[in-house]
Amino acid sequence: MKEIVALSDKEITIDRNEFLKVKGSIDRNVYYIVSGSLRVFVLDDYEEQTIRFGYKDNLIVLLDSFLTGKPSLLYVQAIKKTVLKVITKEQIEKFLENNRNAWTQILENLVIQQMDREIDILTNSPKERYERVLKRSPQLFQEIPHKHIANYLRMSAETLSRLKKS
Structure with a gap:
């Protein structure tokens, strides 16, 4: 990842x-979070559904738009003031001419993260969802407000609070 960020x-x-x-925008960049935090969400019938977070030392990319060049259905919003390094698709493509393995590893990591996310959504018990995310990303609970984590976990803020106490 360091090689990509250095671009x-x-x-x-x-x-x-x-x-x-915002929804409908085309994004041809990858972003490295220097500081702060972001959330990626979809707006469905006037209800926000958070699907991803990013914080210090993470990469964020609207992969649907980045890979296809088509508009994304997703929003990316700062949770707090955020500093980002911008890496363009052109910079990445030039780098990849000789370094395809680095990009492959980044994409593999993103796919695995997405699969973990889908398992989280499909897991019935709120307690199981909470425990899986806590184990996988303990830093999330220091970086992201609980109301956003609750939305991400598809539970009320009260349920999340109860689970944290137990």
């Missing part, structure tokens, strides 16, 4: 609650 020659800052991307 960046641009850094941006987005303020708390500001959108990095």
